[in-house]
Amino acid sequence: MIQEVRQEVLLQNGDILHTGDIINVKYKTMEDTKKQFCQGRLKNVDEQFIQLDTSKKYNTSEKTIYAWDLIDIEKVSDEDEKNN
Structure with missing residues (x-):
């Protein structure tokens, strides 16, 4: 059996998030004139970036x-909560 290891x-x-959590992200790049919003499943995290x-x-x-x-x-839901 293969079990996925979730990164904390x-x-x-x-706040503590885990890979697989669904999150809302508010961000603004230097090119943007307004704040941007994105929702997705947290896939990977590094000191430099996050991947959704x-x-x-x-x-x-x-x-x-x-x-x-x-x-x-902002955390929307937890992958473990769905599976229980």
Whole structure:
């Protein structure tokens, strides 16, 4: 049996997220005139960026957001809560 290992992420505000969690991200790049919003499943986290799986029903995609562009991260749901 193969079991997925979920990476734990500690945010500066003290919140803990795990890969697989669905999150809302608010960000603004230097090119943007307004704040941007994105929702997706947390796929990978590094000190420099986060990667989200933003796939929809018939569309597969991934989004990378750099740490310096982040404004806010909010957890929408937990993958483990769905499986229990």
